Amino acid sequence: MGLSLKLNAGWTKPGPSIIAVMAGLGSIYLLALALRALPMGMAYAIWTGIGTIGLVLVGVLVFQDEMNWTRACFLGLAFIGIVGLRFSEAAT
16 A cells, blocks of 8 residues: 555556555455454554555665665564564463
């Protein structure tokens, strides 16, 4: 979704705009499925964390955004946090 938002030029390009809307709806649908098994706060934190990490990686790989050691470390911490949240639910 984030990639389509970057490419839709302020909603002036129909193709990327349609993809952005469809991806957003699909993403919310998948969040709703996750809410069947996870508490709301945890599901939302995992959902947004995965999106954040994914968009940073797309920015680095597709748009040549800078990746330095501090950004990589904090992305790693975000990933560890997401995994930790998911496994903390299984432990209770």
